[in-house]
Amino acid sequence: MSPAKKLEHIFTYYRWPILLTLLALLVVGSAVRRQLTKREPVLYLGFANVAVGEDLEAALTEGFLRLGGGDPKRQEVYLYRDLYLSDDADVLNHEYAYASRMKVMGAIQAQKLDGVLMNREAYNLFSAQGYLLDLSALISASDPALYGQLSACLTSNTVTVSDNKIAWQLNEAETHEVVTETVSNGLALMTLPLFRAAGFEEPLYFGVIANSPRTEAALRFMRYLAETAA
Secondary structure, three states, X not given: OOHHHHHHHHHHHHHHHHHHHHHHHHHHHHXXXXXXXXXEEEEEEEEEXXXXXXXXHHHHHHHHHHHOOXXXXXXXXXXXXXXXXXXXXXXXXXXXXXXXXXXXXXXXXXXXOOXXXXXXXXHHHHHHOOOEOOHHHHXXXXXXXXXXXXXXXXXXXXXXXXXOHHHHHOOOOOOOOEEEEEEEEEEEOOOOHHHHOOOOOOOOEEEEEOOOOOHXXXXXXXXXXXXXXX
């Protein structure tokens, strides 16, 4: 048979096995590539009502990993960018605020949100919902030296302990009663060198999510914030 006849014969009788083999190789190769390039999250970080520039984002992710001996090629700080949280969202951004709130709640329930950089409005909302750890207790118990570095940055906010609003609206309670307490659950970041030089126009805060399974990584991140110059 001539080469042309051989190719015609192969195409006629073996094209489907060949195509299926090539498809299987493509699928396997793609899976192997994803596995080889997959990076393990060491920390899940959210930006709520905060826009962070490229340089600061790199410092908060790759810089943090490198200083801690991590490998940015195999590890990552997973980011939730552009979260918008507000109780006063207008018609234009109400849906975006609702979507952000759902994303935050889903990430917290899945234990895939460890820390949040936020403005005051977002900080108030996270605190009121009881989403944030008491940083004073966490840091002082885990790392007294770090507590000495960050004690001046600790800030307190209101946490809602109980609220009978639904029962009151359903006429099951005579009065609307809200019980709150004050907890040191945030770090004021603007006095730290990394943020002082970034040119933010409003105060920024950092909080650790209460159900985070990676509090050790969050502590390392706070140590990094305290000790890193701009």
